[in-house]
Amino acid sequence: MQAMDDLRHRAVDSTTPEIRVAFVGCGAIVEKIHAHVLEYLSARQSIRVVAVFDPDGARRDLIAKRFPACASVAQWSHLPADVNLAIVASPVKFHAEQTIELLKRGAHVLCEKPMALNSSECDAMIRAAAEAQRLLAIGHVRRFYSASQQVGRIIRDRSLGRPLHFRMLEGSNYQWAAVSDAYFRRDGGGGALRDVGVHLIDLVLWWFGEPQKVEYSDDAMGGVEANARLRFSYSDGLTGEILLSRDWNLREQCFIQFDNGWISVKPNDPNHIEIAVSPDFVLRAAIHLNSNPTKGPTVGPAAPTFHQAFIHQMLDVMAAISDGSPLTAPGEEGARSVRLIDACYNTRTLLDMPWMSEKELLSARTFA
Numbered sequence: 001m002q003a004m005d006d007l008r009h010r011a012v013d014s015t016t017p018e019i020r021v022a023f024v025g026c027g028a029i030v031e032k033i034h035a036h037v038l039e040y041l042s043a044r045q046s047i048r049v050v051a052v053f054d055p056d057g058a059r060r061d062l063i064a065k066r067f068p069a070c071a072s073v074a075q076w077s078h079l080p081a082d083v084n085l086a087i088v089a090s091p092v093k094f095h096a097e098q099t100i101e102l103l104k105r106g107a108h109v110l111c112e113k114p115m116a117l118n119s120s121e122c123d124a125m126i127r128a129a130a131e132a133q134r135l136l137a138i139g140h141v142r143r144f145y146s147a148s149q150q151v152g153r154i155i156r157d158r159s160l161g162r163p164l165h166f167r168m169l170e171g172s173n174y175q176w177a178a179v180s181d182a183y184f185r186r187d188g189g190g191g192a193l194r195d196v197g198v199h200l201i202d203l204v205l206w207w208f209g210e211p212q213k214v215e216y217s218d219d220a221m222g223g224v225e226a227n228a229r230l231r232f233s234y235s236d237g238l239t240g241e242i243l244l245s246r247d248w249n250l251r252e253q254c255f256i257q258f259d260n261g262w263i264s265v266k267p268n269d270p271n272h273i274e275i276a277v278s279p280d281f282v283l284r285a286a287i288h289l290n291s292n293p294t295k296g297p298t299v300g301p302a303a304p305t306f307h308q309a310f311i312h313q314m315l316d317v318m319a320a321i322s323d324g325s326p327l328t329a330p331g332e333e334g335a336r337s338v339r340l341i342d343a344c345y346n347t348r349t350l351l352d353m354p355w356m357s358e359k360e361l362l363s364a365r366t367f368a
Helices: 028-042 057-064 092-104 119-132 146-157 192-208 306-323 331-346 358-367
Strands: 019-024 047-053 071-073 085-088 108-111 136-138 163-171 213-218 227-233 239-245 253-258 261-265 272-276 283-286 288-290 299-302
Touching (some): 028 306, 047 057, 119 136, 136 331, 146 272, 192 239
Parallel strands (some): 019 085, 085 108
Antiparallel strands (some): 213 227, 253 261
């Protein structure tokens, strides 16, 4: 795993060619996050946004006006030929088609999560990247959280012994300022599992590896799921579960029990961690950078925030383009999450809903 204290030193050398970026899709994630990241980096690094594409003219103009001399294009054919990095942030159903076309045009691609609608599309995207000899990165930004990295190190180094069980909860009333209905359409890649669940699935795979068995249930009855549960079992005895919701405020937590204690992080808190090594006390710590690692530990600045994690994600891609550094979240890693999601949907059962009557349950099973 790439440590955050190493990643913060990454920068594109001033002599390297400029990275020319196009946004493909100008929805809420670009407006609220990616555009801010590029505004920040373009003032400090050799990177510039030169074009934006979106079928909605108002959306693309909203983003384009934030960048000097940025083209607002309504058709693929009008994207500048010298774009060498595309950020694909369109609805999931367009990810594969757009990514493959961009790779064939010679651009590297940072594709938002989830990577694609299914694993077949993922495979096609990975092949296209290999054939074009271009990079394909996936927007699993939680890999850039210092809390996630510290958890991974504790698991890998067996600092608290063997992991025995994990329980991850994430959910709240849906309040994301979406600008399309893609989240609410199965054919658009919507649903709690693909939207928020893919983050936790990626962490499970990153931290623990491939499970031996996964059981999945949700409450979809002809539409997309608002609530879902995944249960995991591993060959070494590790068990775990993920609970997801888009209409209940869950206690958001990633909890892991070990032989000799437990750790807990919040899914959307990048730089705090709770650790217990005895039944009496719990340490809740803010993660800081080590400001003088060669001369002994010295507490430095606080670890990166939520928005700064996106900056580090972009620096990771820029370094891979400029000097061949390995990507933290390449296409092969993004495909692992989608394969597991495929398996969940292919074996899904109806979530237990004891508040429903027998008649309602019969109808629910029919639609499910």
